[in-house]
Amino acid sequence: xxxxxxxxxxxxxxxxxxxxxxxxxxxxxxxxxxxxxxxxxxxxxxxxxxxxxxxxxxxxxxxxxxxxxxxxxxxxxxxxxxxxxxxxxxxxxxxx
Numbered sequence: 001x002x003x004x005x006x007x008x009x010x011x012x013x014x015x016x017x018x019x020x021x022x023x024x025x026x027x028x029x030x031x032x033x034x035x036x037x038x039x040x041x042x043x044x045x046x047x048x049x050x051x052x053x054x055x056x057x058x059x060x061x062x063x064x065x066x067x068x069x070x071x072x073x074x075x076x077x078x079x080x081x082x083x084x085x086x087x088x089x090x091x092x093x094x095x096x
Contacts, residue, residue, distance in 0.1 A: 020048070023072055025096040026079060028086040035091060038082060040075045047075040 020041040028036040037052040049067040069075040083093050 020044070023047070023075070024079075026083055027094040027096065028083070028091040029094070030089070030091045036086060038079050040072065040079060042072055046070060047072045049075050049078055 020043040023040040023042050025040075026038045027034060028038075033054070035054050035056070039050045041048050041050065047069045049065060049069070051063065051065050051067070053062045053064060055062060067075075067078060069078065087093060
């Protein structure tokens with residue numbers, strides 16, 4: 001919602017706050033190819049982890065979840081475990 005005299009930047013910021021605050025993003029690559037993206041978003045009363053998975057041999061993106069947690073600590077623990085599994089499978093992890 002843009003108030004009279006407000007700017008588009010204020011409206012964009014307001015929309016971002018309604019969507020939540022991004023805490024972190026992790027990109028998993030194997031042999032240089034993107035295989036997964038995990039994004040944690042703080043919604044205030046809860047925290048969600050969104051996932052994008054690029055299956056091997058497929059051109060279709062899948063979006064399992066979102067996974068909802070009571071707080072950022074629980075969401076972070078979930079992502080840490082997922083990242084550990086991806087590393088075990090030979091993926092390189094990049095933080096953003």
